[in-house]
Amino acid sequence: MSYRRDNRASRTALFDNLEEGGLTASSSYSHDIDDQQNDKSLNTLQDRVVFLKRLTGDIHEEVQSHNRMLDRMGNGMDSARGIMSGTMDRMKMVFETKSSRRTCKLVMYLILSFFIIYYLFRFLLPAVV
Structure with missing residues (x-):
């Protein structure tokens, strides 16, 4: 119920200042206030867009650095695989x-x-002493 009353009160406040010929001076004042609010909202939106642009740039740099790190790790794994295959061939x-x-068994017995x-x-x- 209060919503309807508030809605009616705001509607009457908006349309009470209308005259037959057009808007009165008080409505132009509210138009200036709306422009100021729009400018504030626009500035806030612009700040958010700049922040998001900076954030996406940081994410892009982070992804590129991780890709480089993964490439280096992959190259290291490939070289390790080559060394291990050579060692296995020798074994x-x-x-x-x-x-x-027999020599390997002898070495294992000595180590044991x-x-x-x-x-x-x-x-x-x-413990004995």
Whole structure:
């Protein structure tokens, strides 16, 4: 109900100043106020557009820097893949011959025995003394 009253009151306030020949001086004053509000709104809108333009520029720069970083990482991965494939080829050659296989087993046994002896001296002997 109050909406209708407010609507009627604003409507009568708008149309009370109309005369038969046109608008009165008080309506031209309200026209100036509307122009000022429009100018303020326009300035606010312009500031927002400038801000959004700057923001999209920053996003564009960030995306370009990420693309460059991803390209470098991809190149690094390709070179690592090449090194790993070369290493795997050499390992295949080593394990193809029987004498190389025996040598690798011997090295593995030596490393395992080193860790066992290290464990014994490091953890078990101090407990006994």
